[in-house]
Amino acid sequence: MLTPVTDGDGAPFWEYAAQGELRVQACADCGEPRFPPRPCCAHCQSFASRWRAVSGRGRIWSYVVPHPPLLPDYAQQAPYNVVVVELEDAPRIRLVGNVVDHAGAALNSLDTQRIRIGARVHVVFADGLPQWVLA
């Protein structure tokens, strides 16, 4: 499986995820959340940021079901779902992820028929990655 190739801006997200926390970057001056992480705030141009804890609740904004040809680790689990989740307490933050049956389960552990745009999900963590389960 591919692991995140992080950069300086994104690293805190993954460090929090490794501790089982979902946090998003927000401007320390005007409070505007932003994703993906970056050096400064597009609203007020401040370089001060903080990592704000979020509830981990969200809704499915869209989803796809990839089929091969895929990289071998992924082909073995195909067809699986990939979703974009819109966070409940930061609606303009959308995270790519997978809806699984339970924390640590395979990408194909949930029947794709159960996935709908608008469905409520909440975050769980496995191996340093956020995953999503149906709420």
Next chain:
Amino acid sequence: MAVAGLKDATAIVGIGQSAFAKHLPQDEKTLACRAVLAALEDAGIAPGEVDALASYTMEETDEVELAKAVGFGDLTFFSKVGYGGGGSCATVGHLAAAIACGQASVGVAWRSRKRGSGPRPWTNTTVQLPTPAQWTRPFGLLRPADEIAMLTRRYMHEYGATRDHLFNVALACRNRANQNPAAVMYERPLTREMYMTSRWISEPLCLFDNCLETDGALACVIVGRERARDCRHAPVYVHSAAQGLPAQHHGMVNYWNDDPLTGPAWTAARHLWKHADFTPDDVDVAQVYDAFTALVPLSLEGYGFCGRGEGGAFTEGGALEIGGRLPLNTSGGGLSEAYVHGFNLVNEGVKQLRGSSTAQVPGAATCLVTAGEGVPTSALLLRN
């Protein structure tokens, strides 16, 4: 001569291409040289007169290598536009700008690819750009098809677009390819049954929603309007040219701005039409970047052929076929002629305005050509 900006100040006077196939024996550099020489021959211009080059990223043939191999003169302008297939039309736009303001006099733009027989970029796991790959690839969103399928699902959900609408796009392209002996899919008709029963690539996109992986090369030659009158073929004028990188955009995985369904086409279109003497209603034929079928309804909306959310419905009733409201991708496009990062769409636009297309729109006088949607893009309005 006083010229108002770029409008009709320059013209495309030569086009050239290699064969298109899943596997061609020549390497990329050789294909590039052949396409460029064919375009110069078509224009009746000697290689030594070329003083400007433009290409776009993901082009493996370096300007230096091309200039040396083909025998160009001293170059005074060269540019490479970013974001892969989003740069196809911008190459012509950059050359037009350079020539219109006196930085150069004879420009060549090109694309040479071995995507049919070479590696696919998404399989490269060693070179992952941290942004956005860290936010997508670990979760199995691996290929451009997956990234665009995500937008497609949302688009269908919001506006009621259907797979039949996507099929209409695939069919129009295939029907035109069936008229084009150079097309990879020349002798291979497509039916609705084939489409609906084909294998999935990334639901909701099936096999026929995806472009062809192709080996091939194309080039075109651009000069000022005075010079253009002396060339072998009637000039095809660069009427308007634009690039588009919207505020808060994020590459092809653009789920992270306020409105992911209004992509770069919208930004390019505003500039394109502002500098044009005609409107979408006056476009006779369009060559719309079609790496995936779903890019077409999104582009039809962005370039103003219909309202927001109406791109799917626009494809109904044969609108994209010859004789329809907007004949589309008349060489077969990336879906059925060849996927050469959209450069075949530029050359096909020229053919239509010369009256030499294999699927000629009678009396075509205006053509829209677009580059990759989803990524920072570019577009041209051509007229004869």
